Amino acid sequence: FAATPRTSRNNYHLAQAYLDKYYTKKGGHPLGEMAARGGNSMVKKIKELQQFFGLRVTGKLDRATMDVIKRPRCGVPDVAN
Amino acid sequence: YRLFPGEPKWKKNTLTYRISKYTPSMTPAEVDRAVQMALQAWSSAVPLSFVRVNAGEADIMISFETGDHGDSYPFDGPRGTLAHAFAPGEGLGGDTHFDNAEKWTMGTNGFNLFTVAAHEFGHALGLAHSTDPSALMYPTYKYKHPYGFHLPKDDVKGIQALYGPRKTFPGKPTVPHASPHNPSIPDLCDSGSSFDAVTMLGKELLFFRDRIFWRRQVNLMSGIRPSTITSSFPQLMSNVDAAYEVADRGTAYFFKGPHYWVTRGFQMQGPPRTIYDYGFPRNVQRIDAAVYLKDAQKTLFFVGDEYYSYDERKRKMEKDYPKNTEEEFSGVNGQIDAAVELNGNIYFFSGPKAYKYDTEKEDVVSVLRAGSWVGC
Numbered sequence A: 001f002a003a004t005p006r007t008s009r010n011n012y013h014l015a016q017a018y019l020d021k022y023y024t025k026k027g028g029h030p031l032g033e034m035a036a037r038g039g040n041s042m043v044k045k046i047k048e049l050q051q052f053f054g055l056r057v058t059g060k061l062d063r064a065t066m067d068v069i070k071r072p073r074c075g076v077p078d079v080a081n
Numbered sequence B: 001y002r003l004f005p006g007e008p009k010w011k012k013n014t015l016t017y018r019i020s021k022y023t024p025s026m027t028p029a030e031v032d033r034a035v036q037m038a039l040q041a042w043s044s045a046v047p048l049s050f051v052r053v054n055a056g057e058a059d060i061m062i063s064f065e066t067g068d069h070g071d072s073y074p075f076d077g078p079r080g081t082l083a084h085a086f087a088p089g090e091g092l093g094g095d096t097h098f099d100n101a102e103k104w105t106m107g108t109n110g111f112n113l114f115t116v117a118a119h120e121f122g123h124a125l126g127l128a129h130s131t132d133p134s135a136l137m138y139p140t141y142k143y144k145h146p147y148g149f150h151l152p153k154d155d156v157k158g159i160q161a162l163y164g165p166r167k168t169f170p171g172k173p174t175v176p177h178a179s180p181h182n183p184s185i186p187d188l189c190d191s192g193s194s195f196d197a198v199t200m201l202g203k204e205l206l207f208f209r210d211r212i213f214w215r216r217q218v219n220l221m222s223g224i225r226p227s228t229i230t231s232s233f234p235q236l237m238s239n240v241d242a243a244y245e246v247a248d249r250g251t252a253y254f255f256k257g258p259h260y261w262v263t264r265g266f267q268m269q270g271p272p273r274t275i276y277d278y279g280f281p282r283n284v285q286r287i288d289a290a291v292y293l294k295d296a297q298k299t300l301f302f303v304g305d306e307y308y309s310y311d312e313r314k315r316k317m318e319k320d321y322p323k324n325t326e327e328e329f330s331g332v333n334g335q336i337d338a339a340v341e342l343n344g345n346i347y348f349f350s351g352p353k354a355y356k357y358d359t360e361k362e363d364v365v366s367v368l369r370a371g372s373w374v375g376c
Helices: A005-024 A030-035 A040-050 A063-069 B028-043 B115-126 B152-165 B370-374
Strands: B012-020 B048-054 B060-065 B081-085 B096-098 B198-200 B203-208 B212-217 B225-228 B240-247 B251-256 B261-262 B287-292 B298-303 B307-313 B336-342 B345-350 B353-358 B365-368
Touching: A005 A040, A005 A063, A040 A063, B012 B028, B028 B048, B028 B115, B048 B203, B060 B115, B096 B115, B115 B152, B198 B251, B198 B287, B203 B370, B212 B365, B212 B370, B225 B370, B240 B298, B353 B370, B365 B370
Parallel strands: B012 B048, B012 B060, B060 B096, B198 B240, B198 B336, B240 B287, B287 B336
Antiparallel strands: B081 B096, B198 B203, B203 B212, B212 B225, B240 B251, B251 B261, B287 B298, B298 B307, B336 B345, B345 B353, B353 B365
């Protein structure tokens, strides 16, 4: 299944918002740092999410990972805040 | 299971909760019921009890909110984030918010409120998200049937790591809501013996002391049986401060600290309430004794060396109270532990003594030993 460019972009933004909400330690990581390192920090967080949910840890937004991201859930972050 | 950093937990066993805002997609009664069942899921595993208040600040404030609602965790409209809750602590601590943009339900045609509430109350009590997919504290929504629901093992381990287990009867299988241990039965016949509360209930007289109560037919001295309070009143606290019955309403009221319970016979009528509904001032923290006077349709509440009078017809506290007990009831000395009206007399129990007060003569006409009421 090859996502269309638009779907990829949507998924990317959805994932970015998800990771910022549930996998970012507030107050510990100034937002600027995240922007400066770009994908790298995002890959780290995708791996954290995959580990938490018991998925294969690839660091990529594969289908299983996107399925989890799209599931309704609790608003408390998964990482300590 | 996971705990929050610093392992915040509540330092008391009785927590108050208040539902301050409801959702249009369920009736208030349904919301109340779902919240009560969700709290019960946790109280069946640890020695915590939850008391509902209808006004003012509660430990766990519960509300349905939309979008940005001022706690720096804005909701995001339908799906996505369904709810959130804050770890134990002052102020926002323990507070639980549900996204009003969701369709909440008691069943499965939307998001089941019991399922989400039970999860969020886990946070409000100190649990973080669990990585165990079978756990209630797993972050993503998965419908849980409310009736007959039991906490999964991972959640029981987590919550008991914070508050310890709710103890059970020795030798019996684990029973939720079982009273903590097999209490010893006080010897009511020793000279210093007294009661915590005495009340009529239907055709019987009930005498409460510590975790035990005795039942006797009014006109029979034989067949008096002790049993544990929690075996007949499972939701009541394990001991009682005061009790009275309004017979023509078939309703009895039991008091413990700043809360009271309403029963019909032995059947609880809903969750505990706050004594401030009666109109007591805030400095009154507990009731020592209560007695309903049938002809006057008034209930007297004894607190320390004073007493209040509550008009049961008008459902409001009478003016010019409290009054001093000894001044109004001559011959009755000491703090009142319990009181009951029978055949036009009020029987005041103070320590080991029981005063028979004739309301017509307005005087004490005899003094017995409290234990004589249960056959000593």
